[in-house]
Amino acid sequence: MRIANMKNTVILCAALTANAALAQDDMSHHDHGAPADSYPTPPVDSYPAQQGATRNLEHAPDSPDHVMDHEVLLTKVTFDQLEVRENDGGALKGDLWFGSDRNKLWLKTEWERDEGETEKAELHALYSRAIAPYWDLQMGVRHDFETESDSRNWGVIGFNGLAPYFFEVDSALFVGEDGDTALRLEAEYELLFTQQWILSPEIEADFFGQNDRDAGTGSGLSDIELGLRLRYEFTPQFAPYVGVHYEKKFGNAADFARDEGEHTSITSWVIGLHAWF
Amino acid sequence: MKRRNSPQFELPQLSRRRFVTGMAAGAALLGMPAGLSASAPRAGAAPQTLRGNQFDLNIGYLPVNYTGRERTAVAVNGSVPGPILRWKEGQTVTLNVTNHLAHDTSIHWHGIILPSNMDGVPGLSFNGIRPGETFTYQFQLSQSGTYWYHSHSDFQEQQGLYGSIVIDPADADPVAYDRDYVVLLSDWSDESPHDIYAKLKKEGHYYNRRRRTAGDLWREVKEKGVAATWRDREMWNMMRMSDRDISDVTGYTYTFLMNGQTPDANWTALFRKGEKVRLRFINGAAMSIFDIRIPGLKMTVVATDGQNIEPVTVDEFRIGVAETYDVIVEPDGDSAYTLFAQTIDRSGFARGTLTSEPGLQAAVPPMDYAPVLTHRDMGMGHGAHAGMAGMGGMDHSQHDMGTMDHNQHDMGTMDHSQHDMGGMDHSQHDMGTMDHSQHDMGTMDHSQHDMGTMDHSQHDMGTMDHSQHNMDGMDHSQHQVGAQGYSLHGGRSELGGMQGVWFTDNLGRAGHGSNSPIVHLPSEYGFGVDMRSEMPMSGLHDPGIGLRDHGSRYGRRVLNYGDIRNLTPTIDRREPTRELQLHLTGNMERYMWSMDGIKFNDAEPLMLKYGERIRITLVNDTMMTHPIHLHGMWSELETGDAEYIPRKHTILVQPGSKISYLVTADAYGRWAYHCHLLYHMPGMFREVRVV
Numbered sequence: 010m011r012i013a014n015m016k017n018t019v020i021l022c023a024a025l026t027a028n029a030a031l032a033q034d035d036m037s038h039h040d041h042g043a044p045a046d047s048y049p050t051p052p053v054d055s056y057p058a059q060q061g062a063t064r065n066l067e068h069a070p071d072s073p074d075h076v077m078d079h080e081v082l083l084t085k086v087t088f089d090q091l092e093v094r095e096n097d098g099g100a101l102k103g104d105l106w107f108g109s110d111r112n113k114l115w116l117k118t119e120w121e122r123d124e125g126e127t128e129k130a131e132l133h134a135l136y137s138r139a140i141a142p143y144w145d146l147q148m149g150v151r152h153d154f155e156t157e158s159d160s161r162n163w164g165v166i167g168f169n170g171l172a173p174y175f176f177e178v179d180s181a182l183f184v185g186e187d188g189d190t191a192l193r194l195e196a197e198y199e200l201l202f203t204q205q206w207i208l209s210p211e212i213e214a215d216f217f218g219q220n221d222r223d224a225g226t227g228s229g230l231s232d233i234e235l236g237l238r239l240r241y242e243f244t245p246q247f248a249p250y251v252g253v254h255y256e257k258k259f260g261n262a263a264d265f266a267r268d269e270g271e272h273t274s275i276t277s278w279v280i281g282l283h284a285w286f
Numbered sequence: 287m288k289r290r291n292s293p294q295f296e297l298p299q300l301s302r303r304r305f306v307t308g309m310a311a312g313a314a315l316l317g318m319p320a321g322l323s324a325s326a327p328r329a330g331a332a333p334q335t336l337r338g339n340q341f342d343l344n345i346g347y348l349p350v351n352y353t354g355r356e357r358t359a360v361a362v363n364g365s366v367p368g369p370i371l372r373w374k375e376g377q378t379v380t381l382n383v384t385n386h387l388a389h390d391t392s393i394h395w396h397g398i399i400l401p402s403n404m405d406g407v408p409g410l411s412f413n414g415i416r417p418g419e420t421f422t423y424q425f426q427l428s429q430s431g432t433y434w435y436h437s438h439s440d441f442q443e444q445q446g447l448y449g450s451i452v453i454d455p456a457d458a459d460p461v462a463y464d465r466d467y468v469v470l471l472s473d474w475s476d477e478s479p480h481d482i483y484a485k486l487k488k489e490g491h492y493y494n495r496r497r498r499t500a501g502d503l504w505r506e507v508k509e510k511g512v513a514a515t516w517r518d519r520e521m522w523n524m525m526r527m528s529d530r531d532i533s534d535v536t537g538y539t540y541t542f543l544m545n546g547q548t549p550d551a552n553w554t555a556l557f558r559k560g561e562k563v564r565l566r567f568i569n570g571a572a573m574s575i576f577d578i579r580i581p582g583l584k585m586t587v588v589a590t591d592g593q594n595i596e597p598v599t600v601d602e603f604r605i606g607v608a609e610t611y612d613v614i615v616e617p618d619g620d621s622a623y624t625l626f627a628q629t630i631d632r633s634g635f636a637r638g639t640l641t642s643e644p645g646l647q648a649a650v651p652p653m654d655y656a657p658v659l660t661h662r663d664m665g666m667g668h669g670a671h672a673g674m675a676g677m678g679g680m681d682h683s684q685h686d687m688g689t690m691d692h693n694q695h696d697m698g699t700m701d702h703s704q705h706d707m708g709g710m711d712h713s714q715h716d717m718g719t720m721d722h723s724q725h726d727m728g729t730m731d732h733s734q735h736d737m738g739t740m741d742h743s744q745h746d747m748g749t750m751d752h753s754q755h756n757m758d759g760m761d762h763s764q765h766q767v768g769a770q771g772y773s774l775h776g777g778r779s780e781l782g783g784m785q786g787v788w789f790t791d792n793l794g795r796a797g798h799g800s801n802s803p804i805v806h807l808p809s810e811y812g813f814g815v816d817m818r819s820e821m822p823m824s825g826l827h828d829p830g831i832g833l834r835d836h837g838s839r840y841g842r843r844v845l846n847y848g849d850i851r852n853l854t855p856t857i858d859r860r861e862p863t864r865e866l867q868l869h870l871t872g873n874m875e876r877y878m879w880s881m882d883g884i885k886f887n888d889a890e891p892l893m894l895k896y897g898e899r900i901r902i903t904l905v906n907d908t909m910m911t912h913p914i915h916l917h918g919m920w921s922e923l924e925t926g927d928a929e930y931i932p933r934k935h936t937i938l939v940q941p942g943s944k945i946s947y948l949v950t951a952d953a954y955g956r957w958a959y960h961c962h963l964l965y966h967m968p969g970m971f972r973e974v975r976v977v
Binding site for chain 2: 085
């Protein structure tokens with residue numbers, strides 16, 4: 010229990026053992042309900058000891074319900090981007106986490122549509138563990154919903170947090186069931202014009218370890234997405250925005266797109282909502 | 287009044303929304319559809335004064351409306367604040383507290399010396415008071431002065447469960463006055479405290495409406511140039527911290543109350559010309575530190591935390607959450623004066639009026655400039671600037687700031703024995719060679735450079751400027767047990783309990799503070815701690831962030847802890863036998879708070895031996911100002927005079943600073959020891975057990 014928790018704090022082992030022994034000793038006194046006056050009178054330097062004073066150690070249980078014991082489990086739902094795009098497009102990028110300071114269940118979703126077709130539909134289910142003041146290590150699975158081919162599953166390991174200069178970073182390595190690999194790097198920044206007008210540039214880059222004509226992804230750098238969104242925070246939790254979204258495919262991915270008669274890059278205006286609760 | 291002369295502090299006024307002063311404007315500003323529940327704010331019932339030694343206190347719900355929206359408060363005997371309890375020293379008081387709430391409750395008698403089972407802390411003193419139950423508190427009063435009471439359950443303190451206590455002395459009061467008033471300050475939010483806490487956990491800067499903007503950056507570049515601006519910003523950017531993060535919860539959600547009245551409702555006290563009026567200021571806020579002044583009147587501070595002190599006359603003083611200050615004012619005309627209590631971050635104020643004629647009121651002054659944190663507030667010393675990489679190699683024999691070697695990073699090579707200023711030639715402290723333009727002197731109290739009046743602990747070069755830009759890059763190997771003379775139990779390992787940094791040698795004289803080196807335990811290097819003060823300065827003579835230049839800027843005399851001397855001689859004259867160095871730690875991004883990097887949930891009690899006298903040195907490894915409250919025993923603040931050590935129950939610890947006080951463990955039992963900022967309490971909390 011408590012002792013186990015303390016191991017996390019990397020306190021010297023020897024001292025820890027001694028402490029555990031003393032803690033147990035202390036417990037046994039509680040259990041037997043030893044009367045206070047059976048304790049030997051403590052040596053108190055030159056301080057006059059209270060005559061007959063009780064030690065006042067046993068008024069309350071050891072597992073009380075009070076303000077300082079709040080280890081609250083919270084849930085945060087974020088719609089980072091919920092937007093309509095030009096050319097019959099749209100996107101939803103959001104996440105939900107539930108848990109404590111250290112451990113969280115973290116769900117992420119990305120859904121993108123362009124010219125009426127679903128381009129991307131992902132759901133990540135991750136275990137997130139705080140490992141450094143600004144960083145969480147995240148592990149779990151990702152499921153891609155495919156409309157035209159088989160859906161795919163990936164294993165995920167990544168880092169999520171705040172890099173120096175206040176860049177919000179989400180990076181993950183994916184390994185598919187068939188041994189496919191992919192890497193995604195995302196970074197976002199917030200530039201405040203005022204407390205309420207906030208400009209947010211964003212970059213996402215996808216790398217793959219192999220070509221996949223069905224998915225339209227190519228080995229190496231496959232595609233880059235750039236976004237620039239200007240939002241107005243009516244409250245920190247409710248902020249509509251306008252912006253521009255740019256996507257470009259590279260290398261083999263670009264070739265696959267050309268073969269399909271699709272554009273290799275696209276620029277679209279967006280309008281949407283950033284919100285959390 | 288002098289206008290601000292440093293453009294560094296210019297802030298875009300529009301970015302700071304006007305906090306709700308009691309008008310029905312709040313709804314729209316919080317993004318709620320206006321008019322849904324808006325109605326005219328109502329002034330709450332003034333708290334009654336209850337006298338005697340038998341009291342029935344009923345805790346229940348109370349409809350209130352401070353901002354134009356109907357809300358439910360938690361009240362004692364139907365008022366917020368609860369009744370003023372007027373007691374008499376030497377008497378035994380009996381308080382029957384009945385819980386009419388749907389949840390557990392409790393009352394803690396803040397600052398009262400009593401048996402631990404009467405202290406009112408659920409889980410330590412007793413089990414709390416269940417709904418429908420009555421708990422009877424009974425204790426004898428061995429002290430006099432101004433105190434207060436509040437709930438120690440859940441976040442009820444934010445919801446209105448607080449009130450004041452005045453204990454009249456058994457003998458003649460050494461303070462002469464013709465009339466007295468309690469001035470209880472607090473903060474009210476229309477949001478539930480649980481929502482506030484959740485928002486902070488999800489977005490730590492939620493209530494900070496002064497975050498840096500592109501405009502600020504542009505102004506700075508124009509003033510200082512690109513290079514200097516880059517250097518200044520670099521460290522904050524690397525550390526991912528905001529130098530404008532002064533208060534976690536601000537006027538964005540708070541309405542600040544004086545005796546339960548909004549600034550618009552204007553709590554008013556009367557006096558007759560020529561009278562000496564004693565104002566008993568109590569900070570009963572959940573999260574708000576106030577700076578108090580009465581334009582046009584000098585205030586003579588005669589007591590703090592209920593204890594009489596040698597009178598000090600000031601124009602302004604800071605009152606931390608849970609502190610109390612008694613001041614005497616002598617208005618000599620038939621006129622009105624504004625009691626002005628602005629918050630530390632200047633996001634709002636509480637206000638009342640002291641007048642000789644009902645209905646008269648004085649102008650409400652504008653708030654002062656809003657402070658910005660400096661490197662000093664990160665424990666990097668007051669002279670550090672962003673260009674310095676580290677000062678570990680400075681020449682200790684000559685404190686010429688101009689000769690420091692900025693290139694050494696290895697803090698491990700420092701010989702701490704050289705920090706003993708006893709053998710130093712003060713004439714060599716050539717501060718004159720400092721390049722003031724490079725150092726962020728804007729917010730400094732220049733009086734601290736007066737070599738004649740300086741406190742030695744501030745001179746201690748160990749506390750100055752060994753700044754490390756990248757705190758993460760430190761060599762941790764230097765923190766080995768033994769190397770710096772500390773142990774984990776301070777020679778009392780038989781007591782068990784929490785391990786900490788305990789010193790037993792070279793403690794320094796009682797009353798003069800700590801000589802010990804700063805040690806960060808391994809537990810401080812976890813994900814819950816975002817900063818460690820490597821070279822914290824003493825906070826003793828520091829009036830605090832935002833007040834340091836009020837002397838030079840506005841000509842105001844501002845109180846600092848170094849000014850405080852007890853009125854009567856120190857009672858326990860023993861030297862401390864051991865010293866606990868406890869670090870206040872946290873992570874603003876994750877909104878986690880702790881001591882030594884360990885949250886209350888994971889902490890064992892701090893064990894003290896009944897009768898022993900110890901020193902506690904608090905090191906603030908955060909950028910917030912924390913009011914630290916020890917229950918059951920006095921915190922005897924070491925202000926440099928062993929003969930007249932002031933006794934306090936709550937001590938403000940400045941950001942990136944340290945402060946020391948003595949504690950005589952003269953009360954058996956289990957006691958709470960914690961930061962009094964309500965939303966820091968879940969983590970920055972320890973049990974102290976005296977056995």
